[in-house]
Amino acid sequence: MxxxxxxxxxxxxxxxxxxxxxxxxxxxxxxxxxxxxxxxxxxxxxxxxxxxxxxxxxxxxxxxxxxxxxxxxxxxxxxxxxxxxxxxxxxxxxxxxxxxxxxxxxxxxxxxYPRLRSSLERFIQFVKTQHTYKVVDQQNVDILYQLQSSGAAPSASTKGIEENTLGLIKQIFATDGGETFYSVDDIVEKTGLSKTTARRYLEFCVENQFLDIEMRYGKIGHPRRLYRTKSAN
Known part of the structure; x- marks a missing residue:
């Protein structure tokens, strides 16, 4: 069981x-x-x-x-x-x-929050791994260290990022000189992507220093993330 x-x-x-x-x-x-x-x-x-x-x-x-x-x-x-x-x-x-x-x-x-989700998932797996192996060998030790470490930033291909779609997202932000904030819903409307896909590409752009974010708090449980081209300053 x-x-x-x-x-x-x-x-x-x-x-x-x-x-x-x-x-x-x-x-x-x-x-x-x-x-x-x-x-x-x-x-x-x-x-x-x-x-x-x-x-x-x-x-x-x-x-x-x-x-x-x-x-x-x-x-x-x-x-x-x-x-x-x-x-x-x-x-x-x-x-x-x-x-x-x-x-x-x-x-x-x-x-x-996708970053927090990833961290919590790794924490849960870290605990499960400790319970799985009562006696450790080097491979088990390496697994534990990998789970505890955020590690290097994943490449676009390992995160399911397609270059043409990424280019489309970047083009939206490049056209206004970085002055406008966009929500996930805005990107969905402009590209036809699903919310999940749009959010994944936007977070990838943040992780890779192309976009900045601003949090706007509304009702509890519904923080609104707005994205804008990263400032040069």
Missing amino acids: QHTEHFDVLIVEDEGKLANIHAEFIEKHFNMHVVGIAATLFEAKKLLQQHKPRLILLDNYLPDGEGVSLIESQLLKGMDCSVIFITAASDMNTCAQAIRCGAFDYIIKPLS
């Missing part, structure tokens, strides 16, 4: 609306339960002791300190708990410090 493991998650994020969006996203798409939302390090430590979650989504800039101090704490080191940073901290020192302290992943805001 196949067992599907359930994961308790703690979200540490001082922007309440954004934290709720994270919570709705992961509970909708994964076998995960958000046990609490903390807006400060103090609250996070209390919830950690109370719930002992398996995963933390952690912001770095908090009202009473930096999230990276939590991953360094003895409290967290004594738990079987992984950390995914979701933060605006884009300086190399913070990123390197988080990785040295064992962060499972590091995602820079504004958050790409």
Whole structure:
């Protein structure tokens, strides 16, 4: 009989609306339960002791300190708990410090939800792999490291990106000098692509530094991503 493991998650994020969006996203798409939302390090430590979650989504800039101090704490080191940073901290020192302290992943805001989905999928597979192999050989170790690492950016071909369609998307953004923001729906209307396909191409362009994004928050659970040609500055 196949067992599907359930994961308790703690979200540490001082922007309440954004934290709720994270919570709705992961509970909708994964076998995960958000046990609490903390807006400060103090609250996070209390919830950690109370719930002992398996995963933390952690912001770095908090009202009473930096999230990276939590991953360094003895409290967290004594738990079987992984950390995914979701933060605006884009300086190399913070990123390197988080990785040295064992962060499972590091995602820079504004958050790409396909990127978060990929990270959570890798986390689940990482845990499953640990349960599968009771005795490890080098191949098993390599698999674990590959799952924990984001790795090199996939090529267009490995992500199902077709060059002609990619060129069509880029042409739309190139015609207005980069002044206009487009939503996924706008691109669907202009190209006839499905929403899923249009979104995949747009996120590929963001990952490869061709497009910038701006998040517009509407109702909880419905963040709107707008895309524009990347600024030269």
